[in-house]
Amino acid sequence: MAQVIADRRDVDFVLHEQLEVEALSKHEKFAEFNRKTVDLIVSEARNLAIKEMLPTFKLGDEEGCTFDKGVVRVPESFHKLHGLFMEGEWIAMCDDPEWGGQGMPATVALAAKNYFNGANFPFTLNTLLTHGAGKLVETFGTDEQKQLFLKKIYSGEWGGTMLLTEPEAGSDVGALTTTAVQNDDGTYSITGSKIFISSGETDLCENIIHPVLARIEGAPAGTSGISLFLVPKVWVNDDGSLGEFNDVVCTGIEHKMGIHGSATCSLTLGGKGQCRGTLLGEVNKGMRAMFVMMNEARLDVGMQALGCASASFMNALNYARERVQGRHLQAAGKDAPPVPIIQHPDVRRMLLTMKAYTEGIRSIMYYTGFCEDMIRVSGDAQEKARWQGLIDVLIPIAKGYASDRAFDVCNMGVQMFGGYGYTREYPQEQLLRDCKITHIYEGTNGIQAMDLVGRKLGLNQGQAFRDLLDEMNKTAADVKEISGLEPMASTLETVIERLEEASLFMAKTARSEKMMTAFAAAYPFMEVTGDVVMAWMLLWRAGAAARALEGGAKKKDLAFYDGQIKSARFFIHSLLPVTLGKIGAILAGDGAVVEIAEDAFGSK
Amino acid sequence: MAQVIADRRDVDFVLHEQLEVEALSKHEKFAEFNRKTVDLIVSEARNLAIKEMLPTFKLGDEEGCTFDKGVVRVPESFHKLHGLFMEGEWIAMCDDPEWGGQGMPATVALAAKNYFNGANFPFTLNTLLTHGAGKLVETFGTDEQKQLFLKKIYSGEWGGTMLLTEPEAGSDVGALTTTAVQNDDGTYSITGSKIFISSGETDLCENIIHPVLARIEGAPAGTSGISLFLVPKVWVNDDGSLGEFNDVVCTGIEHKMGIHGSATCSLTLGGKGQCRGTLLGEVNKGMRAMFVMMNEARLDVGMQALGCASASFMNALNYARERVQGRHLQAAGKDAPPVPIIQHPDVRRMLLTMKAYTEGIRSIMYYTGFCEDMIRVSGDAQEKARWQGLIDVLIPIAKGYASDRAFDVCNMGVQMFGGYGYTREYPQEQLLRDCKITHIYEGTNGIQAMDLVGRKLGLNQGQAFRDLLDEMNKTAADVKEISGLEPMASTLETVIERLEEASLFMAKTARSEKMMTAFAAAYPFMEVTGDVVMAWMLLWRAGAAARALEGGAKKKDLAFYDGQIKSARFFIHSLLPVTLGKIGAILAGDGAVVEIAEDAFGSK
Secondary structure, eight states, X not given: OOOOSXXXXXXXXXXXXXXXXXXXXXXXXXXTOOHHXXXXXXXXXXXXXXXXXXGGHHHHHHHOOEEEXXXXXXXXXXXXXXXXXXXXXXTTTTSOGGGTOOOXXXXXXXXXXXXXXXXXXXXXXXXXXXXXXXXXXXXXXXXXXXXXXXXXXXXXXXXXXXXXXXXXXXXXXXXXXXXXXXXXXXXXXXXXXXXEEETSSOSSOSOEEEEEEEEXXXXXXXXXXXXXXXXXXXXXXXXXXXXXXXXXXXXXXXXXXXXXXXXEEEEEESTTSOOEEEEOSSTTOHHHHHHHHHHHHHHHHHHHHHHHHHHHHHHHHHHHHHOEEEEOTTOSXXXXXXXXXXXXXXXXXXHXXXXXXXXXXXXXXXXXXXXXXXXXXXXXXXXXXXXXXXXXXXXXXXXXXXXXXXXXXXXXXXXXXXXXXXXXXXXXXXXXXXXXXXXXXXXXXXHHHHHXXXXXXXXXXXXXXXXXXXXXXXXXXHHHTSTTTHHHHHHHHHHHHHHHHHHHHHHHHHTSTTHHHHHHTHHHHHHHHHHHHHHHHHXXXXXXXXXXXXXXXXXXXXXXXXXXXHHHHHIIIIIHHXXXXXXXXXXXXXXXXXXXXXXXXXXX | OOOOSSOHHHHHIIIIIISOGGGGGGSGGGTTOOHHHHHHHHHHHHHIIIIIIGGGHHHHHHHOOEEETTEEEOOTHHHHHHHHHHHXXXXXXXXXXXXXXXXXOHHHHHHHHHHHHHHHHHHHHHHHHHHHHHHHHHHHOOHHHIIIIIHHHHHTSSEEOOBOOBTTBSSOGGGOOOEEEEOTTSOEEEEEEXXXXXXXXXXXXXXXXXXXXXXXXXXXXXXXXEEEEEEESEEEOTTSOEEEEOSEEEEEEOOBSSOTTSOEEEEEESTTSOOEEEEOSSTTOHHHHHHHHHHHHHHHHHHHHHHHHHHHHHHHHHHHHHOEEEEOTTOSSTTOOEEEGGGSHHHHHHHHHHHHHHHHHHHHHHHHHHHHHHHHHOOOHHHHHHHHHHHXXXXXXXXXXXXXXXXXXXXXXXXXXXXXXXXXXXTHHHHHHHHHGGGTSSSOHHHHHHHIIIIITTGGGGHHHHHHHHHHHHHHHXXXXXXXXXXXXXXXXXXXXXXXXXXXXXXXXXXXXXXXXXXXXXXXXXXXXXXXHHHHHHHHHHHHHHHHHHTOOOGGGHHHHHHHHHHHHHIIIIIHHHHHHHHHXXXXXXXXXXXXXXXXXOOO
């Protein structure tokens, strides 16, 4: 059977030949995770994804979620899936076994998620947020909070959410108006309305634990006056038994372009004045807690985008090999037989673009997970800080840039099927619709670009970004030694140099009186940084493939390795010149975007 | 009230200040269409679009079309609209008054269509195909066929379609298998199955006239053996009265990503051996007839894309002026009040991109219509041929490039609304879904790129493409004289030169043994050609605006004119450098796309 969701050979290639993840098992923390175990985990995730999740993909979209008098029902088929997820303990893959986690390397967990997200990410969204809520409890909770909630959450028995957005507080979280008043027993009474809450209400679990951002009466305005609270849907008594329903009411769900299997809820807290919660972490430190969780959440969104891209690419590749239409361009005579469309040059261009993007994004994601693992095994504080800096710089790329390119892949994925791609008969249009949300939630991609320029570029006095450039240059220097790859490596070096120039220009301009112009170029800057990171990953892959070929690869691997070199060549020679053009435009620093008067955008 | 669908000021600007459409009324053919009449037509179209069509946009999407035992029902609200369309005689705007047409200039008709398409293009799709079928009858029909069908079609009393695609004959029309056998009475018996037929069955009209591509028994294989037939749903007797139902059965409709208001039908012809049709035009010349209609049909698809982009941009602009979120980037202190998001640099970047694309596409479209008008008023065969060449070269841009950029606009249009953009509460997500079909039908955008490189580049020994370059250079030279616009004009000249270089490279390579590499670059070549055409249009606009400012413009127009200059500046200084990068990549001519082995795209 043809590969679906993700090319297993490519997943293994990144794990074992690019990142050499087995080396992590030399560390006590990951001692169990030798190659055999890693492969077993990926195989199990893949099986579950293909056999159980993929068949629910279209069902979930068509059935959608329903809302009736405060009750939300998820697609019927999701109930069985949720059971299988709990059974396989897939919710807390990397977490502390003490609390029910599996303690596996993040890199490996991402490979598993690649399959889950590609099979049906609207389903996984539910468990994702559950895990995020658990992580908040694990990181900031008191012993009591951990004892009461954590195992139930990490197992999936109870759901978890994140109550952040309000109608007038979207990208500007600091504008929120939900309030908290301390009660005599130390709990807080919470009052407010929250929107866009994924899985805010569900019939999958008997209880849901809502981390809620709210402002304690009298706290400062803006983000520095926000605290975090744990608000259970059903009150949990001190002995762990369930008490009364808390005053949290779902008032409706959104009708959306995609991710129909995920209920996006509006919740009213304390409508009857009876909503209770407990403080999670410190007073007025809610935003800081959110920021701790943000990297993981944003990486997960990038993974959802990768899932869509990866599935769309696999479907398109299989279709292009089977669909017979039109003669070969160089066919002799009009009577030449029609050929599979993979033989047409424009189809090949789309396929190679989809391949390079999908594989490049895969490497970016797994590498970011790998950096997390390196923090966990490193004994040296400076080393840890270095890896953390790399993660921080890569997150806007892994979320913002990657989700944009994934959407491009899904768009081509529709195009590859012609008229059929626009119909619901094939999964391509749903993947495009589902993928679109990844540009928006967990901070729009515009916010990611601001984050890159406003926070990450200057992080540790610019050291984090320089470390990224160093890593890229190291790979380029290494691959330059490989016969045949020198031109690609040199080109990448040139482009890295130009990126550095652009980064210095951006950092300087962002602190000058022309700061508006700098931030108007934040998005293009995120795009060029992403392009260079993508090229780096593809060159790294090409280097590993070339060395494998030099070392006498198995016959069955020859085509795969050649494909790695071709992807890099295509990206570096055909797409990086466009990046250079974009860097040129950034450096030119034209101010039209800033200078145009509001009235001049168009008539009122 | 804020502008919706399309900025009227901008529509008028293109008609009267860029293209000076009133000059057409000096010619007898368009004598009636003085400025006052033109403005009246646009106002009427705009009123109909805003008051009657726009309210059906969401209704049509949600209600969709239904299919039950061969009967297709369109959204209920479309019936009234169809009546209004017939009443206003909006179906055959440019056609011969002898047959019920309005005889107006194409440029003016496009302005009207801009509003219709932006209000609800899935509705207009029905009348569009009706017109197309009528045009085929007018162009290729016998007197008898015209008498029988034409007025009924042009009035909208009867519908029209185009039966081209079959399951195994999509992009490769020549592979079709529908057959025609001549009967003793001169009619033909048609047998075959057609798919993806817009409005193939409908409850809007009592009869539908289907132009059908089929192969007469014994005709050559491929496109040279295809003939065109007129197959009415209900047979039309010689006296014009309706006879029996013809053997044309709708077997189902597609469930699609968007354009739910337009029924995409599968039709079986002659399932009972009783489907009759008459030959339209000459035997085996069916494809040639199709090609005659293709320019109009492709321009119409571009217009649909413009409609989506234009509406999405207007919505986004209005939202950005109203939605208050976040503080100004240069605000002093944390207590600064929140501002409308139009003040944020990344929002302005999106808006200016949307503006430049939308307005540039508008000019490309109207200009292509203007070229048609120039053919109609020109007495000189050489002049006519020159205008026709310009149209031929521009069509892949107006359909392929423009629909891609329109989709980008609609994508940003969702993004501008944040989470709300993903919900059905706002029109943005539907515009994105609807817009996607414009990449696919009437020849996928990949086919457009092939058309540009394979047919149009070499048209009239390359003269048509050179004429386009000349027109662009003329504008650049003209605008260069205007104080302040010289740098933009010079930049455009440089880029035109590079485009010419790329075009010569492409033409040469496409005829060499590296032809596969050339066609693998056809899509990027279409993109860069489109970019340069877009820059040309924006510079032309900026020139007209600058001259109006020099001539002492009215105060109420100052912002508008300044906006024209800013759009051009933004596009030329911030986006054209990217085009230059892409041209560089085309000229580098890397062969990875062609060389990669089929197996190397991924595991099987």
